[in-house]
Amino acid sequence: MGQPWPPVLLLLWGCGAVAQQGTQPFSIRIEGDVTLGGLFPVHARGLAGVPCGEVKKEKGIHRMEAMLYALDQINADPQLLPNLTLGARILDTCSRDTYALEQSLTFVQALIQKDTSDVRCADGRPPLLTRPERVVAVVGASASSVSIMVANVLRLFAIPQISYASTAPELSDNNRYDYFSRVVPPDSYQAQAMLDVVKALGWNYVSTLASEGNYGESGVEAFVQISRGVCIAQSMKIPREPRAGEFDKLIKRLMETPNARGIIIFANEDDIKRVLEAARRASLTGHFLWVGSDSWGSKISPILRQEEVAEGAVTILPKRASIDGFDQYFTSRSLENNRRNIWFAEFWEDDFKCKLTREERIGRDSTYEQEGKVQFVIDAVYAMAHALHNMHLDLCPGAPGLCERMDPMDGRTLLHYIPASSPPCSHPAGSAGTPVMFNENGDAPGRYDIFQYQLTNTTVPGYKAIGQWTEYLRLNVSMQWSGGQQDIPSSVCSLPCGPGERKKMVKGVPCCWHCELCDGYQYQLDEFTCETCPFDMRPSPNRTACRPTPIVKLEWSSPWAVLPVCLAMAGILSTTFVVVTFVRHNNTPIVRASGRELSYVLLTGIFLIYAITFLMIAEPGVVVCAARRLFLGLGMALSYSALLTKTNRIYRIFEQGKKAVTPPRFISPTSQLAITFSLSAVQLVGTLAWLGALPPHSVIDYEEQRVPNPEAARGVLKCDMSDLSLICCLGYSLLLMVTCTVYAIKARGVPETFNEAKPIGFTMYTTCIVWLAFVPIFFGTAQSIYIQTTTLTVSMSLSASVSLGMLYVPKVYVIIFHPEQNVAKRKRSFKAAATTISASTRLSICGPQRSGQSCCLCNGCREAKARAC
Secondary structure: OOOOOHHHHHHHHHEEEEEOOOOOOOOEOOOEEEEEEEEOOEEOOOOOOOOOEHHHHHHHHHHHHHHHHHHHHHHHHOOOOOOOOOEEEEOOOOHHHHHHHHHHHHHHHHHEEOOOOOOOOOOOOOOOOOOOOOEEEEOOOOOOOHHHHHHHHHHHHOEEEOOOOOHHHHHOOOOOOEEEEOOOOOOHHHHHHHHHHHHHHHOOEEEEEEEHHHHHHHHHHHHHOOOOOOOOEEEEOOOOOOOOOHHHHHHHHHHHOOOEEEEEEEEOOOHHHHHHHHHOOOOOOOOEEEEEEEOOOOOOHHHOOHHHHOOOEEEEEEEEOOHHHHHHHHHHOOOOOOOOOHHHHHHHHHHHHOOOOOOOOOOOOOOOOOOOHHHHHHHHHHHHHHHHHHHHHOOOEEEEEEOOHHHOOOOHHHHHHHHHHHHOOEOOOOOOOEEEEEEOOOOOOOOOEEEEEEEEOOOOOOOEEEEEEOOOOEEEOOOOOOOOHHOOOOOOOOOOOOOOOEEEEOEEEEEEEEEEEOOEEEEEEEEEEEEEEEOOOOOOOHHHHOEEOOOOOOOOOOOHHHHHHHHHHHHHHHHHHHHHHHHHHOOHHHHOOOOHHHHHHHHHHHHHHHHHHHHOOOOOOOOHHHHHHHHHHHOOOOOOOOHHHHHHHHHHHHHHHHHHHOOOOOOOHHHHHHHHHHHHHHHHHHHHHHHHHOOOOEEEEEEEEEOHHHOOOOEEEEEOHHHHHHHHHHHHHHHHHHHHHHHHHHHHHHHOOOOOHHHHHHHHHHHHHHHHHHHHHHOOOOOHHHHHHHHHHHHHHHHHHHHHHHHHHHHHHHHHHHHHHHOOOOOOOHHHHHHHHHHHHHHHOOOOOOOOOOOOOOOOOHHHHHHHH
């Protein structure tokens, strides 16, 4: 029954009624016992204030004819709604929500109670008003913005509505749109499917483009909300009424982030076409990688004459099947048999690009392909028919037509028979043989086909099914991109970092980063972190792990070892030759005069100095390191202890000769040996104490050759002797050497004929020069064990060679080549020698001297000279 409604609605209806006076809204009316409403975008949006534009053949005419086809099938089915006929009132929305709202007021006219008490005819009688047909339910609309606008009105009048194409997530709100249902899944599923496609293609940096309105904006919003792992470079909106050049500006803005080649587009057909045209004008064919929503689907109209720009576009469409019966029905339509469609003549003229004739046939003289939403239109009509059928069975059992309980029809009661109002269930009336399913929000489950528009390297250019989505993505790998390219193009902000590189994230953009190489001794711990390898390791060549640093030591074949070994071998052979010569001529005057006992001690020290070279080059170990500590300073201590004892003896003899004729104490061979061994014992005791306090062992020094290039890094195997401990080990020997040099300087006044003192002096002067050069070289090359070892061994060999060459080579030369000089001469007593020394001294000094003083030794007693030596 009619009922009073708020003044605002009455005013809205009144305005609509005034607009319709004289010119009724264009609509299709089909008589029936029960009337269903239909909303279809038969025409595109008009320009410059005109409500409607050109006819939309696929999205408008195909879908509207699908409703007419479904009504014919239902009315002809004896099992469905027997003895009841479905009628229809179909309106054109002109792809504009405000115009659609105005048109949809036709559906509610019968429900509005109008006060006509003050209306009278000319003769004073009340008028006879024709009551409009009552629309019990509405099929539509197509655009989400139109469905939202219309649903708000239909809800007030309790008219159920089932959409065949509106996918805005907002319509899933069952509190606001409780009378709304749809046979297509919402964009929340579609957004998830599109996101899965983006991830499957390996993209993580995309832009979004949406038509202004509920469909575009809510679709993009749903995509952005779930786009975890995918960054949105730009999110742009196409205005409802775009100005001239608006689309060129959109393309220019998209190119501000050229790496975001993937474009997620939720837009209507007209906007899609204009975007593609703008991309072509900007010469960006093949740059953008389009991922289109179901508004693009597999339609030809959005890409007409823009095929090259659209090549490779991946689109999505709710899973559907082609209805063969509809193809037969639609291709048989003509101007003669389809007069009920008031827009069919306009479609006919546009389809055949001619004026009206009667010869053309659809599909024969023009291209025809079933529009993607035809199945859903039929499913929506069948879902409503089955709801009416079940309602009739319950309320009018056995009645041939409508009974009183269904006349007038109560929309609230009908709503309960639509599957959307009950828990998740399915309707057995799917036109493609699959059930029509709804969930508790009145939404169909998400089932999509994935298409790609392929143009190159294909026999029939067009949309190719490449996969499907039903809760998860199944994508075919046979995809083609612009120019027939098989490899998937990239749409990423930053390319993946290579091995050994870490990501340095760009602030605020989680998908963008800079790659930084792990340098030095760092390796890649994870994609964001570089860590320094442990001290004994170095990074692998690709810097993804650490590996042990190679261990090296001074090899015998190394050039740094060859020279010291050669010098040591020559020195050992020379020393051995001198010792053998002295032993064979042990009782000859020259050997006896040189001090046999101290000479053998001195030669032993020289031999040890040469031999230490082999210990310094040998592979470090406990035994080798202990031997290095022991013999490194012992050989020099023996040598310089012997030389110091000898120079001290000479100095004391001649100093004593200046004062008296009595010999000094401790100048016998035994005393000299005791002094020598006492001095050497200090070195030996110190070394043994060191060995006991800090047991020797080998270590690996990773710092010495830790060069900037890790590939050249090496660990050096060496003994645990620091530079300081080595100098301390040699310090006592150096002290003996300096002391000996001091005595050599003091004994420089010995007569020329006393030829033992001056060679000792020259030996010590040269040795000091060698060791003075050694110190800066040794400490200046502290980073190379090779150079230090070579410097040390060569310096020791040179000092030993100086002692051997200056002290013993002349004697060996005389012994071997001039044996006639190696004979005994007349002996004198020590007293005679002392007297001669005193006289010689007085002669060699200018000026008077006190009696008993002497400073030189004449060619006196050979025995005294030999002892002095």
